[in-house]
Amino acid sequence: MFPASRLTRTVRALFLPLVAGLALTAPAPAAHAAATLANPGFESGTAGWSTRSATGHHSASFVEAGGRSGASRLSHWASTAYRVETYQSLTGLADGPHTLTAWVRSGGGRHAAYLSLRDCGAPEQRTDLPATPDGRWMRIVTSVRVTSGRCTVAVTSDAHAGGWINVDDVTLTPGSTGLSVRGVDVSSLKKSEDLGGVYRDASGAPADALAVLRAAGADHARLKVWVDPADGYHDKARVLETARRIKARGMRLLVDFHYSDTWADPGAQTKPAAWASHSYEQLRADVYDHTRDVLAALKAQGTTADMVQIGNETNTGMLWPEGSTTDWSRLAGLLNAGASAAKSVSSSTRVALHLAHGGDNALYRWWFDAATAHGVRFDVIALSFYGYWHGPLSALQANLDDVSARYGKPVLVVETAYPFRLDDEDGHENIIDRTDELVDGYPATPAGQATWLRDVMNVVEAVPHGRGLGVVYWEPTWTAVRGNGWDPADPASGNGWENQALFDYADRPLPAMAWLRHR
Numbered sequence: 001m002f003p004a005s006r007l008t009r010t011v012r013a014l015f016l017p018l019v020a021g022l023a024l025t026a027p028a029p030a031a032h033a034a035a036t037l038a039n040p041g042f043e044s045g046t047a048g049w050s051t052r053s054a055t056g057h058h059s060a061s062f063v064e065a066g067g068r069s070g071a072s073r074l075s076h077w078a079s080t081a082y083r084v085e086t087y088q089s090l091t092g093l094a095d096g097p098h099t100l101t102a103w104v105r106s107g108g109g110r111h112a113a114y115l116s117l118r119d120c121g122a123p124e125q126r127t128d129l130p131a132t133p134d135g136r137w138m139r140i141v142t143s144v145r146v147t148s149g150r151c152t153v154a155v156t157s158d159a160h161a162g163g164w165i166n167v168d169d170v171t172l173t174p175g176s177t178g179l180s181v182r183g184v185d186v187s188s189l190k191k192s193e194d195l196g197g198v199y200r201d202a203s204g205a206p207a208d209a210l211a212v213l214r215a216a217g218a219d220h221a222r223l224k225v226w227v228d229p230a231d232g233y234h235d236k237a238r239v240l241e242t243a244r245r246i247k248a249r250g251m252r253l254l255v256d257f258h259y260s261d262t263w264a265d266p267g268a269q270t271k272p273a274a275w276a277s278h279s280y281e282q283l284r285a286d287v288y289d290h291t292r293d294v295l296a297a298l299k300a301q302g303t304t305a306d307m308v309q310i311g312n313e314t315n316t317g318m319l320w321p322e323g324s325t326t327d328w329s330r331l332a333g334l335l336n337a338g339a340s341a342a343k344s345v346s347s348s349t350r351v352a353l354h355l356a357h358g359g360d361n362a363l364y365r366w367w368f369d370a371a372t373a374h375g376v377r378f379d380v381i382a383l384s385f386y387g388y389w390h391g392p393l394s395a396l397q398a399n400l401d402d403v404s405a406r407y408g409k410p411v412l413v414v415e416t417a418y419p420f421r422l423d424d425e426d427g428h429e430n431i432i433d434r435t436d437e438l439v440d441g442y443p444a445t446p447a448g449q450a451t452w453l454r455d456v457m458n459v460v461e462a463v464p465h466g467r468g469l470g471v472v473y474w475e476p477t478w479t480a481v482r483g484n485g486w487d488p489a490d491p492a493s494g495n496g497w498e499n500q501a502l503f504d505y506a507d508r509p510l511p512a513m514a515w516l517r518h519r
Helices: 188-195 209-216 236-248 281-298 328-345 360-374 393-407 446-461 509-516
Strands: 048-054 062-063 072-076 082-093 096-106 109-116 125-128 139-144 152-161 163-172 183-185 220-225 251-255 309-312 352-353 380-384 411-416 466-474
Touching: 062 082, 072 082, 072 152, 096 109, 096 152, 096 188, 109 139, 109 163, 125 139, 125 446, 139 152, 139 446, 152 163, 183 251, 183 411, 188 209, 188 236, 209 509, 220 236, 236 251, 236 281, 236 352, 251 281, 281 309, 281 328, 309 328, 328 352, 328 360, 352 360, 352 411, 360 380, 360 393, 380 393, 393 411, 393 446, 411 446, 446 466, 446 509
Parallel strands: 183 220, 183 466, 220 251, 251 309, 309 352, 352 380, 380 411, 411 466
Antiparallel strands: 048 082, 062 072, 072 163, 082 152, 096 139, 096 163, 109 125, 109 152
């Protein structure tokens, strides 16, 4: 970004205002004496499925032409406000984890739309349908542990007049899904605190921001590393200090090496001033020595990095011009120098390679095809995905599915965020500050921000074969604090990010934070 447990599906989030369950009055019919879903693609109409409605809108659930893989699909729609559920109950299931998968599309005009697994002997689990303004089908999943040999699969809508959803290709299979990373990038936190930044808990009492994030469910923290920054922050000493706090909270540590004195991203990969005149071979040594120095110091103080990024948003390479993607053999040498240094300190530390534009599959294929062809060693594919820049969620899903299978690696959305309002708090223009910059279906409100994070996490969890590691929210603590701006060389520079933090303008936690919670 420039200047181990499953994702919670219950509706008991700490801060998030959640929709009440439907007061459906019709009694459920007896469960089918079967352990597999009948008519999962709705090719036989509603055979095997039942409908009930709290508002008398049974006709709002129907089968029509236009399936994802066959001729038909399930749809929910009515010309007036409605609440309806389409469901199927199973018996004879083997006890243990089961995963519900479905392909969905949906429009606006709804209070809630979700898939659920209930009456399984465990708490009900839900996954909400994302908005799909591009009309593309998306896969979503949710899991539950069956303990009673039975379970009910349901599709539920609570919608305004004209609100609609489509569902197709529903399956219930043994196994579980989940996210092992629910992270937060807190690189700016130390500087904010030193300059007087205050964070509060939900009651409004002053609190440690890391403690609030951890209590909300964050289990990983990310810190960027610059070589010799102008303001003295994000260097080795500051990273070591914050890493101690992160590990003391029981969180895992992700270290993001920029190999620069300032921001590194697709448009700028400027060498540190101290390395500016170095030859290519010396730059390789610089990368190795710097990476090893920071990571060895972290290990020595008992805060070994759990994951390391070798470069930040390296679409165009790093350490220009020597490390540009115009010369892949040289770029590969620099990347491998960093990877080798990381593994020399801790063989269990996972090495991630990180690109921006997470919805651009052509970019990722081109880049990682070249990386693998040149023998670059890595464990994780890391992506930045900001919907207002990088395309629809369906593009993210398509890219995650493809690259995780193509390269046999887990994937991690290591940066995402969304605004909860558009106005600024510090007199500095926000990066996203107009309604025409927003993603369709996601308003710049606390609820819109929460829905965005929820849906990105849903997409990552749905990556096949458990290769979706999780999501890191970028800079949730970068609130408006005088002096803590974009430019490390200019104390007067403003912060264009406070409207995308996870603390509001009164310094309290926002509803989106609840989606970091563990089950």
